[in-house]
Amino acid sequence: MPLQTVGPQRLYRQIAEQLRSLITAGEWAVGERLPAERDLARQLGVSRPSVREALIAMEVEGWLEVRTGSGVYVLERTAAKGGKSGAGSAHKEKLSPDEWGPLELIRARRVVEGEIAAMAATQAGRKHVAAMSKAIASMKADADEGTLPLDGDRAFHTAIVESCGNAVLIETVQRFWDSRRGPLFERLGGHFETVDSWRAAIDEHEAIYNAVRARDADAARRAMHAHMDRSHERFSVSWRRAKAKTPRTPHPKSKR
Numbered sequence: 114m115p116l117q118t119v120g121p122q123r124l125y126r127q128i129a130e131q132l133r134s135l136i137t138a139g140e141w142a143v144g145e146r147l148p149a150e151r152d153l154a155r156q157l158g159v160s161r162p163s164v165r166e167a168l169i170a171m172e173v174e175g176w177l178e179v180r181t182g183s184g185v186y187v188l189e190r191t192a193a194k195g196g197k198s199g200a201g202s203a204h205k206e207k208l209s210p211d212e213w214g215p216l217e218l219i220r221a222r223r224v225v226e227g228e229i230a231a232m233a234a235t236q237a238g239r240k241h242v243a244a245m246s247k248a249i250a251s252m253k254a255d256a257d258e259g260t261l262p263l264d265g266d267r268a269f270h271t272a273i274v275e276s277c278g279n280a281v282l283i284e285t286v287q288r289f290w291d292s293r294r295g296p297l298f299e300r301l302g303g304h305f306e307t308v309d310s311w312r313a314a315i316d317e318h319e320a321i322y323n324a325v326r327a328r329d330a331d332a333a334r335r336a337m338h339a340h341m342d343r344s345h346e347r348f349s350v351s352w353r354r355a356k357a358k359t360p361r362t363p364h365p366k367s368k369r
Contacts, residue, residue, distance in 0.1 A: 125166035125214045128157060132167060133176060136187055146184045147177070150351075162349060166214035166297065173208060173296050181304055208296060215298040216348060222289055223341035226270065229286070230321055230337035231330040233276045241276035245269055245322045252315050256308050262315070267293075269318055273325065305348050317343060 141147060154161045168185055171177045178186045252265035267290050274286040317340035324332035
């Protein structure tokens with residue numbers, strides 16, 4: 114048999130493969146709760162964010178069910194194999210092998226967009242600053258209506274990178290946002306994003322905006338770093354500590 118091309122595989126997918134193998138071997142029975150993330154991370158020798166990404170991927174693919182405030186549970190095998198029974202079959206989806214892990218994405222955004230914010234503080238023109246202000250106003254209006262302000266969020270970060278006038282950076286941030294709308298990130302957001310958490314994020318956006326408007330590059334970088342750090346924290350809270358929230362309200366401009 115000829116050799117097959119060997120390609121790199123994302124860490125969260127390697128973790129997911131191990132967990133699927135253990136489930137198939139009967140390590141955890143259907144309906145049984147998996148060990149806590151910290152325990153899985155310790156046994157696998159990886160970070161907790163990588164474990165969380167793997168669990169989210171397995172939930173998207175119908176192997177697990179995440180019960181906010183309780184933990185992660187094994188679903189019926191038929192749900193994972195494409196059958197019609199089991200709580201996970203209603204949202205089973207095949208992930209692309211190129212799908213970025215959402216928590217890994219946030220850490221990458223911290224590095225890249227921190228410098229972009231610093232550049233914006235020295236290069237942004239009036240139209241860019243006005244676009245940032247308009248985006249924040251849109252986010253506040255959506256939050257007041259009980260809607261998650263994803264469109265305003267994208268508009269804000271787009272205005273910042275466009276002020277730099279660098280096509281590579283603009284396309285990079287656009288790629289970040291395409292991944293932000295991917296199934297892994299959307300499922301993670303479905304567990305942890307609330308209007309209240311977005312109100313905190315809006316405050317963080319205002320800090321970035323104020324630094325850019327004041328032409329303070331260091332403050333803009335710090336504000337963007339703080340925003341990404343807090344975003345990472347919001348998505349990293351324990352499943353058992355996460356509070357129940359009101360259902361997500363689809364944004365009329367976000368329908369696909």
